[in-house]
Amino acid sequence: xxxxxxxxxxxxxxxxxxxxxxxxxxxxxxxxxxxxxxxxxxxxxxxxxxxxxxxxxxxxxxxxxxxxxxxxxxxxxxxxxxxxxxxxxxxxxxxxxxxxxxxxxxxxxxxxxxxxxxxxxxxxxxxxxxxxxxxxxxxxxxxxxxxxxxxxxxxxxxxxxxxxxxxxxxxxxxxxxxxxxxxxxxxxxxxxxxxxxxxxxxxxxxxxxxxxxxxxxxxxxxxxxxxxxxxxxxxxxxxxxxxxxxxxxxxxxxxxxxxxxxxxxxxxxxxxxxxxxxxxxxxxxxxxxxxxxxxxxxxxxxxxxxxxxx
Amino acid sequence: xxxxxxxxxxxxxxxxxxxxxxxxxxxxxxxxxxxxxxxxxxxxxxxxxxxxxxxxxxxxxxxxxxxxxxxxxxxxxxxxxxxxxxxxxxxxxxxxxxxxxxxxxxxxxxxxxxxxxxxxxxxxxxxxxxxxxxxxxxxxxxxxxxxxxxxxxxxxxxxxxxxxxxxxxxxxxxxxxxxxxxxxxxxxxxxxxxxxxxxxxxxxxxxxxxxxxxxxxxxxxxxxxxxxxxxxxxxxxxxxxxxxxxxxxxxxxxxxxxxxxxxxxxxxxxxxxxxxxxxxxxxxxxxxxxxxxxxxxxxxxxxxxxxxxxxxx
Numbered sequence: 283x284x285x286x287x288x289x290x291x292x293x294x295x296x297x298x299x300x301x302x303x304x305x306x307x308x309x310x311x312x313x314x315x316x317x318x319x320x321x322x323x324x325x326x327x328x329x330x331x332x333x334x335x336x337x338x339x340x341x342x343x344x345x346x347x348x349x350x351x352x353x354x355x356x357x358x359x360x361x362x363x364x365x366x367x368x369x370x371x372x373x374x375x376x377x378x379x380x381x382x383x384x385x386x387x388x389x390x391x392x393x394x395x396x397x398x399x400x401x402x403x404x405x406x407x408x409x410x411x412x413x414x415x416x417x418x419x420x421x422x423x424x425x426x427x428x429x430x431x432x433x434x435x436x437x438x439x440x441x442x443x444x445x446x447x448x449x450x451x452x453x454x455x456x457x458x459x460x461x462x463x464x465x466x467x468x469x470x471x472x473x474x475x476x477x478x479x480x481x482x483x484x485x486x487x488x489x490x491x492x493x494x495x496x497x498x499x500x501x502x503x504x505x506x507x508x509x510x511x512x513x514x515x516x517x518x519x520x521x522x523x524x525x526x527x528x529x530x531x532x533x534x535x536x537x538x539x540x541x542x543x544x545x546x547x548x549x550x551x552x553x554x555x556x557x558x559x560x561x562x563x564x565x566x567x568x569x570x571x572x573x574x575x576x577x578x579x580x581x582x583x584x585x586x587x588x589x590x591x592x
Numbered sequence: 593x594x595x596x597x598x599x600x601x602x603x604x605x606x607x608x609x610x611x612x613x614x615x616x617x618x619x620x621x622x623x624x625x626x627x628x629x630x631x632x633x634x635x636x637x638x639x640x641x642x643x644x645x646x647x648x649x650x651x652x653x654x655x656x657x658x659x660x661x662x663x664x665x666x667x668x669x670x671x672x673x674x675x676x677x678x679x680x681x682x683x684x685x686x687x688x689x690x691x692x693x694x695x696x697x698x699x700x701x702x703x704x705x706x707x708x709x710x711x712x713x714x715x716x717x718x719x720x721x722x723x724x725x726x727x728x729x730x731x732x733x734x735x736x737x738x739x740x741x742x743x744x745x746x747x748x749x750x751x752x753x754x755x756x757x758x759x760x761x762x763x764x765x766x767x768x769x770x771x772x773x774x775x776x777x778x779x780x781x782x783x784x785x786x787x788x789x790x791x792x793x794x795x796x797x798x799x800x801x802x803x804x805x806x807x808x809x810x811x812x813x814x815x816x817x818x819x820x821x822x823x824x825x826x827x828x829x830x831x832x833x834x835x836x837x838x839x840x841x842x843x844x845x846x847x848x849x850x851x852x853x854x855x856x857x858x859x860x861x862x863x864x865x866x867x868x869x870x871x872x873x874x875x876x877x878x879x880x881x882x883x884x885x886x887x888x889x890x891x892x893x894x895x896x897x898x899x900x901x902x903x904x905x
Binding site for chain 1: 687701741742744745746748749750751752753754756757758760761802835841842845846849861868869872875879882883884886887890891
């Protein structure tokens with residue numbers, strides 16, 4: 283187990299550097315110059331531009347810039363500063379991240395509880411009415427794009443019924459975050475339900491289930507322990523990779539509900555060519571994603587003792 | 593469809609002369625033949641295939657479906673003139689938008705952008721992903737380790753954010769730049785599926801037999817492995833086609849994908865979003881079209897999955 287974790291951690295290193303380098307190169311191949319952008323239409327003399335570019339290290343070769351950037355993050359936890367506002371990027375991300383984190387966690391909770399619930403119902407009643415209802419429901423949810431779903435929820439519950447506020451306020455209470463969290467988690471909820479359903483329906487016919495039933499175990503134990511443990515592996519894999527996706531996918535949801543989180547920040551940064559901020563946020567998201575997928579792999583052993591780590 | 597698995601089966605029976613298990617039908621059918629018989633009986637497949645044929649017709653021949661122009665506006669017919677539901681198929685059927693353009697005509701002409709993006713991205717992604725996945729799965733070892741890490745790197749970047757960055761690199765955004773942005777990060781899923789399928793198929797007796805008979809690597813890959821590893825790839829590709837159509841609309845909605853004067857559902861939804869409190873129909877109809885299209889492709893993918901992998905039922 284210890285050796286497995288060590289090997290996985292080692293494998294994460296090239297992926298971490300590769301992903302951050304890739305996004306760094308992508309961002310820096312964007313046309314437009316953030317330093318020139320500081321002066322707007324008026325423009326400025328080339329000497330000042332050159333001095334500022336030198337100050338921000340923008341005149342160095344790209345790989346050198348990447349190395350400066352990434353080593354600052356690793357050794358000093360310094361993400362640089364926003365060129366436009368002069369604020370530390372750690373501070374900017376630090377202000378936006380908790381909100382998105384809470385939104386994503388709430389969405390995650392919703393998709394896990396509802397998705398698993400619907401999936402279990404459908405899987406145990408495979409081929410019957412409940413299964414077909416869940417199938418139709420999930421197909422519909424998967425087909426409706428996030429922003430359309432957001433508008434439906436906003437129109438119905440905020441404008442027509444007046445049950446919720448159309449926009450999330452300054453202090454982002456859990457109640458206010460509920461509607462955006464449902465919108466954010468809806469797609470994954472449908473996937474979780476379908477994965478659970480398929481996995482359960484398939485394992486229901488497995489020999490070990492027949493054995494468990496034949497030796498007279500109560501149904502609750504057969505389903506709860508024997509069936510669920512093995513069936514949850516694909517679901518857990520999906521849930522693990524989804525944590526990162528939820529945070530990155532919050533762009534649309536946060537914009538619609540006016541949540542001041544990472545999504546809005548990254549959108550602004552991309553549009554304003556604040557390359558360092560974009561790279562910074564993606565770096566954080568990549569780390570979240572890598573840790574989540576490591577945890578998933580470690581969870582496998584808990585769920586299925588047949589899986590051994592060499 | 594030609595019977596591509598036949599050679600493989602024959603090779604297998606030559607090496608291990610086990611009697612072929614009796615089939616319920618007289619003639620033995622291949623995996624693909626079986627799948628086709630299954631598909632024709634599946635109502636989900638019939639409905640989604642009919643919808644897709646209709647959508648393809650609309651996108652190729654939009655003028656068959658409406659006589660109105662999607663870009664000519666008549667401000668007198670401002671959006672507040674309500675839709676006239678009695679006049680099915682005529683320009684005023686679904687009302688007019690803020691510029692006095694026929695919403696119905698824009699729906700019809702907007703189909704092409706979505707279909708082109710969905711189909712081309714899926715084609716590019718499937719070909720690229722399959723090649724990388726097959727090389728990684730077949731050769732294994734160092735090649736696999738390197739290719740898998742490269743795949744991980746591209747997979748690690750959040751899809752939507754990555755596409756947004758790529759799109760920002762283009763000042764002139766057309767359907768093709770959107771295709772490029774989505775394909776740039778989209779191929780990794782196919783690669784993973786293909787790699788897994790190839791590793792499974794590689795262990796089969798008929799592959800060992802072909803190797804023992806001295807068949808060339810290329811021949812083994814394309815004749816024996818590819819046809820038998822394609823099934824899961826095709827399933828993922830069909831299902832994700834719907835997802836790419838949704839992604840194009842999302843990017844256009846964010847103002848980073850297609851933009852006016854290109855006619856697309858995403859562009860219209862984006863325009864409708866700002867007028868949601870005064871005129872819901874501008875947002876509503878393109879959203880419905882978009883959802884139906886995505887639904888059709890996802891249903892098709894599901895039906896194909898059921899047909900190719902009966903265990904999943």
